[in-house]
């Protein structure tokens with residue numbers, strides 16, 4: 473594993489973090505390329521029986537289709553820039569990924585609620601490599617059932633890489649909360665290995 477990926481001291485989890493995985497100027501270039509080239513979609517989610525627009529834009533690229541939050545994502549061919557990022561993340565983490573989910577948080581009002589990435593298609597021990605580009609946002613973890621374990625908050629800055637694996641998705645939830653602070657748009661890429 474890449475030496476800059478440092479373990480976070482979390483019980484019942486295997487989380488590694490590299491705050492400076494991609495140098496700032498290069499991360500800025502990737503951010504602009506992805507803003508322009510990705511096929512960003514405004515998806516909806518059913519909340520209390522009502523269709524609501526998701527508070528972020530999303531895109532799915534990969535070798536297989538994948539159901540996420542009840543939505544079927546048809547695979548789209550990898551863009552060269554996504555291939556390049558995938559290779560860097562594969563080198564750093566020592567594992568391969570056949571899919572990437574991209575999220576675009578346009579402002580502090582865009583967010584992702586508490587969840588775990590524990591769909592069956594990700595296997596019993598999902599490995600999620602999460603790359604952040606653009607404006608910094610706070611990421612939060614909370615243990616599902618241990619009240620004695622403190623939540624973990626982590627600023628995900630431009631060019632940072634967060635790796636979650638092992639039992640993490642079984643015992644912890646994570647989110648990107650909304651913020652009233654002035655923040656720049658942010659792109660997050662979660663590389664995943666879909667097995668079915």
Ligand SMILES: O=C(O)CCC(=O)C(=O)O
Pocket residue numbers: 573575584589602611628646647648660662
């Ligand atoms: O934007 C992030 O950092 C989190 C994304 C995430 O949790 C997901 O796509 O499952």
Ligand SMILES: [Fe+2]
Pocket residue numbers: 587588589646
């Ligand atoms: Fe997630």
